[in-house]
Amino acid sequence: MLGRRAGSLRSTRFEDLYAAHGAEALRVAYLMTGDKALAEDVAQEAFVRLLKGFHNVRNPDAFRAYLLRTVTNLTNSHFRKSKRERDFSRREPKLRSEDPIDLGSRDMLWGALLRLPARQRTALVLHYCHDLSEQQTADVMQISLKAVKSLVGRGLAKLRSDEGVTV
């Protein structure tokens, strides 16, 4: 069983994983940042980093969780490192003019989501926006199910207390 898995992984080309999961990585990064250009940078950086450890990936089934974890970690690390989070949180998600949709009132919700502390934002994006189960969210964030419930609860409470969201 183990040998078969290892064999199947060896036959999995990195390019195939890139094609299969690239859009998902980009989507999560976009939800986490509200900035498409930054999201593309984050998603690509996640794949570059995964490449470094690709030979250590023993379970292809875990690749998705590992990728999403890397994307969310890179996003949070980016904001933290560059101190952009504070500046960023003062403005709403900045959609480019060529973006084909008008998020309308959801702009306010997205803005409030981006103002949340990093781990609350990560939990809400993965669980609600990206439709992962609580257990899947816990696996991606490498925390307990109880911790996910706590982060989600605190995040929702904070959103509800945000004036823009309740409008």
Next chain:
Amino acid sequence: MQDLENRLKSLGDRVSQQAPMELRPTPHALRKIRVGRIIRSGAVLATAAALVFGGFAGARSLTIDDAAPVQPADSPSRTGSTSIAEGSGEVRARAVMDACEFFFGSGCSDDLPSDGLLSVQISASQDGGEVSGSGSIHGAGLDESFTVGCSRYVDGDSIALGGTFDEGDRTGKDIALVIQDLDPDSLAIWFGKEDGCESMLDGIGLRSWENLTYQPVRSGNFTLRHDG
């Protein structure tokens, strides 16, 4: 308020429908991936060289962190005097791993604590780029204190603090305390040789921080500085 949860789901749906959401590798990313492949091969050589010549210090010129264009783990901000991390707590002794065990597997070292609880204390700050602080580990046969000399952020919510034992049986050797800011926080303790603070952290990073043995912190709390 169910409505808020539905609105969050709807936000995700709308982003999904937004076209195009296809990740197309830029020439920059493709170049990094190609270089990454070369570096990965180099890293294998570096590991072998390090093991043959007795430590990572001798093979540093070949390590991923030195050669790769990929960003190394983030270093804390270099301005002002700021606390990096502080706190105390108890953790299972199996959170301790040393270089020998890390690279050769278990059973190669007989002076590590095998079980029991360790009491860990740490306080670290930086001032003008200088990282300083102190820490101690007591319990499970260990009674050690150390001076903090370097640090770096690791994968988002974690920080690695490196230092040198200045008291106890391991005086002069390296130690790294890796703290994951989770619920509860988790710790991994690395016992190094005498490679130096930064070289030790490079050595751990070469094999991946995730391969350390993390244990949840009991009855304690570690506060990390998050605003980089």
